[in-house]
Amino acid sequence: MNYSLRNTRPDEMEWLYELNKESFREVVVRQFGNWDEAFQRQLFFSKWKQPRPARIIETGTDRVGVVILEKLEDCNWLHELQICPDYQRQGLGTTLLNDLLADARSRGVPLRLQVLHANQDAKRLYKRMGFLETETLDNHFLMESS
Numbered sequence: 186m187n188y189s190l191r192n193t194r195p196d197e198m199e200w201l202y203e204l205n206k207e208s209f210r211e212v213v214v215r216q217f218g219n220w221d222e223a224f225q226r227q228l229f230f231s232k233w234k235q236p237r238p239a240r241i242i243e244t245g246t247d248r249v250g251v252v253i254l255e256k257l258e259d260c261n262w263l264h265e266l267q268i269c270p271d272y273q274r275q276g277l278g279t280t281l282l283n284d285l286l287a288d289a290r291s292r293g294v295p296l297r298l299q300v301l302h303a304n305q306d307a308k309r310l311y312k313r314m315g316f317l318e319t320e321t322l323d324n325h326f327l328m329e330s331s
Contacts, residue, residue, distance in 0.1 A: 186277045190240040190252065197241065201251060202229050208267040209301075216303035216324065242268065242281065249277065254285060260329075261289040263298040282314050286330055299325040 193201065210220050242250035250268035254261055263285065268278055289296040298316070300307050301324060311328050320327040 186244065186272075186275055186280055188249070188277060188281065189243050191243065193237075193239045193241055193251070197248075198230070198233065200248065201233075201239075202226065204251060204267050204269060205229055207270055212301055212304045216301055237264070239265075242277070244272065244277070252281065252285075256292070257294075260294045260297045261285065261292065263296060266298075278310060279314070282310070286314065289330060296330040297327065298329075299327050301325055 206220075206225065213220050213225070237253055238255050239251055239253045241248055242252055248269075249272040250266070252266050253264040255264060256262075266278065266281065286296055296316075297319075298311065299322070300311065308326065308328075315331045316328040317331050318326050319329045
């Protein structure tokens with residue numbers, strides 16, 4: 186699936202929150218038992234107080250997701266990869282991850298991420314893409330490209 190990336194705009198914060206909610210509500214409920222809307226909004230917006238290396242994923246003129254990637258000295262750190270449910274399971278995540286992996290390889294560093302224990306769909310995708318679990322934390326698995 187073809188896509189393009191562009192910088193986020195300040196007027197897209199509410200859209201980004203709704204995407205976050207669509208992407209994580211079910212997983213958060215599975216892992217923590219409930220979705221506390223006030224807490225989740227506060228957590229989400231607190232992460233955006235400082236500029237984030239976030240890019241909107243588009244197919245044509247449609248906003249379909251967000252990717253937040255930070256290039257550190259020892260790795261590329263994938264903070265977020267969220268794709269609208271209507272665009273999932275069409276190869277977009279795989280295509281994007283392949284491009285992110287290629288970029289990390291070109292820098293000679295691994296691609297690292299964390300995934301909630303309850304997010305088994307994402308974990309399966311990452312394993313299929315060659316990621317290995319490197320550590321188990323209280324709520325997340327840390328994973329790294331091999």
